Amino acid sequence: MSGKYTFLATSCKNCVNTECLVKRSVLTEQDDFFSSLKTEISCKKGQQFIIEGAPVNGLFFILKGKVKVYRTGINGKEQIVRFAKEGEIIGHRGFGTEEYYSIGAIALEDTVLCYYSKNSLQQKLKSNATFTYDMMLFYANELNRSEAKLKTISQMTVRERVVDSLLYIHRKFKDYNGFLNLQLSRREYADYAGTTEEQVIRVFSALKKESLIFTKGKKIGITNITLLKKEISEHNYYLDL
DNA sequence: TCATTAATCTGTA
DNA sequence: TACAGATTAATGA
Numbered sequence: 210m211s212g213k214y215t216f217l218a219t220s221c222k223n224c225v226n227t228e229c230l231v232k233r234s235v236l237t238e239q240d241d242f243f244s245s246l247k248t249e250i251s252c253k254k255g256q257q258f259i260i261e262g263a264p265v266n267g268l269f270f271i272l273k274g275k276v277k278v279y280r281t282g283i284n285g286k287e288q289i290v291r292f293a294k295e296g297e298i299i300g301h302r303g304f305g306t307e308e309y310y311s312i313g314a315i316a317l318e319d320t321v322l323c324y325y326s327k328n329s330l331q332q333k334l335k336s337n338a339t340f341t342y343d344m345m346l347f348y349a350n351e352l353n354r355s356e357a358k359l360k361t362i363s364q365m366t367v368r369e370r371v372v373d374s375l376l377y378i379h380r381k382f383k384d385y386n387g388f389l390n391l392q393l394s395r396r397e398y399a400d401y402a403g404t405t406e407e408q409v410i411r412v413f414s415a416l417k418k419e420s421l422i423f424t425k426g427k428k429i430g431i432t433n434i435t436l437l438k439k440e441i442s443e444h445n446y447y448l449d450l
Numbered sequence: 451t452c453a454t455t456a457a458t459c460t461g462t463a
Numbered sequence: 464t465a466c467a468g469a470t471t472a473a474t475g476a
Contacts, residue, residue, distance in 0.1 A: 395458065405464075410459055426472070427457085 220244050226272055228296025230347065231323070234340035235333060246329040250322045258322065259314035265303035267326040271295050274320025275382070275391055279400065280312050289401040291354070292317070292391065294382060298347060304330075317391065362403040365441075370402040371412040372440050375422070377401075379431055388428040 221229075221236050221244030235243050249272070252258050258269070261281060276293045290312060293299055303310045304327070334341045361373055375389075375398075382391040393401075395409045402409065413429075416422045421437055423430045431437060 394456095406457090407459085407465080414459080 221247075224272065226296055229270055229272070229323075230296070230298065230340065230343050231270060231325075234343050235337060243329070243333055246325060248324040250324055252316045252320050252322065254316055254318050254320075256320075257313060257315045259300055259310050259312065261310055261313040263310050265300065265307060265310055265327070267324055268301060268304055268330055269299040269314075270323040270325070271297050271299065272321040272323050274322075275317040276314055276320060277317055277397065278312050278314050287400045288403065289397060292378070292381060292401075301348065301351070317393075367402070367404050367408050368412050368415070369441060370404060371398065371409055372416075372437055374398055374402045375429070375431065376434075376437060376441065379434065384430070388425070388430045392427045394427065 220241060221232055222241055224232055226232055231244070231247075250258065250269075259278075271293055273295055276297075276299060278290045278293060278299060279287050280290055282288045299314050299322070300310060300312075302312065334344065361370060365373065378389050378391055378393070382389060384390060395413070396406045399406045399409045413422065413424065416437075417424065421431070421433050423432055
């Protein structure tokens with residue numbers, strides 16, 4: 210971890226983030242002590258808060274903001290593993306037996322994170338079955354999604370992968386004023402879809418010509434989501450995760 | 451505001 | 464698919 214952090218202090222009790230696993234499962238037991246164990250970390254847009262290869266000491270929960278999780282590939286190319294929003298967990302793959310992070314994470318906008326040490330989490334997981342169960346469901350989902358993504362990358366054409374990425378961003382982050390509620394560069398789309406920047410640009414302009422999407426600078430809007438979904442589902446690769 | 455840097459797009463091999 | 468160059472947007476002093 211690097212850079213300057215701003216530390217705030219919000220109790221989980223007063224937290225507005227109802228999607229958070231800690232908020233949902235732990236606070237029901239009237240135990241505000243656990244929420245005092247967290248560290249609140251605020252990071253600016255573009256700031257990296259997990260570095261590949263750094264030792265794992267705990268787990269991050271996103272209180273507010275959006276994040277990308279990536280892994281550096283063979284030729285130094287960045288492969289984006291997933292995007293995450295409020296309430297999601299970051300760094301969980303290293304939580305069990307791994308000693309070092311196999312992924313890096315960067316804030317895509319100003320983000321506030323709640324950080325729990327390995328120790329305090331392990332204790333809570335052992336004593337609170339609801340929390341453990343919720344965590345298990347989360348891990349199962351992640352595994353499912355990551356296997357689906359492997360299929361996507363290995364079996365779809367470039368165009369299908371780009372369309373798939375757009376649909377993924379759409380169902381995860383929804384629209385805001387008609388545009389996707391997450392601004393990504395063409396390079397980031399490429400890194401997620403497993404292709405190059407130029408390919409993404411070309412697919413985007415093709416989709417624009419076909420009136421399936423529209424763009425305004427970095428902002429992208431989906432005109433016809435039904436047709437976009439159809440492109441993927443025709444090949445039976447579309448998974449609503 | 452202007453200059454510098456980054457991002458986007460197009461042409462071509 | 465990859466590279467180079469042109470154009471446009473974003474950033475910072």
